[in-house]
Amino acid sequence: MAHKIFIDGAAGTTGLEIRQRLSSRSDLTLLELADSERKEAAARARVLNEADLVILCLPDDAAREAVSLIENPEVRVVDASTAHRTAPGWTYGFAELEKDSSEKIAASKRVSNPGCWATAFIALVRPLVRADLLPAEYPVAANGVSGYSGGGKSMIAEFENKDGPTYTETVVRGYAYTLAHKHLPEMTMHTGLSHPPVLAPSVGRFYRGMMVEVPLALWSLPGNPAPRDIRAVLEEAYAGAKLVDVASEGPVPVTLDAEALKGTNALRLHVFGNDKSGQVRLVALLDNLGKGAGGAAVQNLNIMLGLPETEGLV
Numbered sequence: 001m002a003h004k005i006f007i008d009g010a011a012g013t014t015g016l017e018i019r020q021r022l023s024s025r026s027d028l029t030l031l032e033l034a035d036s037e038r039k040e041a042a043a044r045a046r047v048l049n050e051a052d053l054v055i056l057c058l059p060d061d062a063a064r065e066a067v068s069l070i071e072n073p074e075v076r077v078v079d080a081s082t083a084h085r086t087a088p089g090w091t092y093g094f095a096e097l098e099k100d101s102s103e104k105i106a107a108s109k110r111v112s113n114p115g116c117w118a119t120a121f122i123a124l125v126r127p128l129v130r131a132d133l134l135p136a137e138y139p140v141a142a143n144g145v146s147g148y149s150g151g152g153k154s155m156i157a158e159f160e161n162k163d164g165p166t167y168t169e170t171v172v173r174g175y176a177y178t179l180a181h182k183h184l185p186e187m188t189m190h191t192g193l194s195h196p197p198v199l200a201p202s203v204g205r206f207y208r209g210m211m212v213e214v215p216l217a218l219w220s221l222p223g224n225p226a227p228r229d230i231r232a233v234l235e236e237a238y239a240g241a242k243l244v245d246v247a248s249e250g251p252v253p254v255t256l257d258a259e260a261l262k263g264t265n266a267l268r269l270h271v272f273g274n275d276k277s278g279q280v281r282l283v284a285l286l287d288n289l290g291k292g293a294g295g296a297a298v299q300n301l302n303i304m305l306g307l308p309e310t311e312g313l314v
Ligand SMILES: NC(=O)C1=CN([C@@H]2O[C@H](COP(=O)(O)OP(=O)(O)OC[C@H]3O[C@@H](n4cnc5c(N)ncnc54)[C@H](OP(=O)(O)O)[C@@H]3O)[C@@H](O)[C@H]2O)C=CC1
Pocket: 008, 009, 010, 011, 012, 013, 014, 015, 038, 039, 040, 056, 057, 058, 059, 060, 062, 080, 081, 082, 114, 115, 116, 149, 150, 151, 152, 153, 154, 288, 289, 292, 293
C-alpha cells in the first residue's frame, strides 16, 4: 500500500519543490489541505495524525507547533526548518555525513533536514575534523553566495515583485553581520568544532544555486598537511555516495559558477590547493532547494520508508 505523506507548508518555496518531486510517485499518496484550511490548526492536526510521514516546510515556530499537534506515535517527521537541528531526540538528516547516518535516519521517527549553508560547510569540514587534520579548536571561516529563493517567499518578492514594498534592484548583498546566522549552532555541533565558524554569507540576483567556500592556511595546521591529504580525506569520506562527490583533480577551472548545480540534488566538493603557499580553497556547489532543502528531505523520506535512497531524485 502507498505510504501517506503530508507536506505541511506545501504552498511555500520548499514545500512546492518537494511536492513536485513526490507528486508523480505511485508508492506515495499525498494528503492535501484546501487553501482555506492550510493554516488552520484543527485541519492540520487531522492530517498530521493521519499520515505515515510528514514533511514540515514551515517557519520555525509553526514547525514546533506542528510537532506539538502530532499525537499518533506512528507518525514520522522530517522537519526542513531550523527548529530541531540541534535538538535532543532528533536525528540530523545528512545521510552521507557519518558511516552510520543513513542507518540512524532509517531508525528515527524525528529527522531534521540540514540548512543549506550548513550542508555545504559540514560536508567540507566534518571529515577533516574526524581525521584530525583540522583541530576542533581551529578558527574556521566560510563565505559564499546563495540564490534568493534561499530566503523563501518574502525574499523572492524582494527580488521579483517590482510593485511590492520591499523590491530591490540589488545584485549581490552580504548579510548576517551580527555573526549570529541561524545555521551556526548546527554547523558547530555536527562538525565537532569547539567554536562557531565565522560565516560571511551573501545573496545574489539569481533564483537558485549556491557556492560556499572554506579557505584554509594548511601551513598553520599541525603536521602541515598538503592539499592532496585534504583531497584524500574528502574522497574517502564520500566514496560511493550518489549525491555527493569530490570533483576530480583536473586542470584548475578559471571560474566557478554558483548556479552550476541548479535543478539537481547534487553536492559537489572542490579542493583547490597550492603546495608552495600551503593553502587550500575548499568549495561546495549545490542547489539550495536541492541537496540544500527539498532534495535532502526526499532523500530522508526514502531512507525512513525503506525505499531506495535516491528514489525520485536522480
Ligand atoms: N528556501 C530554502 O532554500 C530553504 C528553506 N528551508 C526552510 O524551510 C522552511 C520553509 O521555508 P521556505 O519554503 O523557504 O519559506 P516560504 O516562506 O516560501 O514558505 C513557508 C510556507 O509556510 C506557510 N506557513 C507559515 N505559517 C504557517 C502556519 N502556521 N501553518 C501552516 N502554514 C504556514 C506559509 O504560508 P503563506 O504562503 O501564506 O505565506 C508558506 O507557504 C523554513 O523553515 C526554511 O528555513 C530550509 C532549507 C532551504
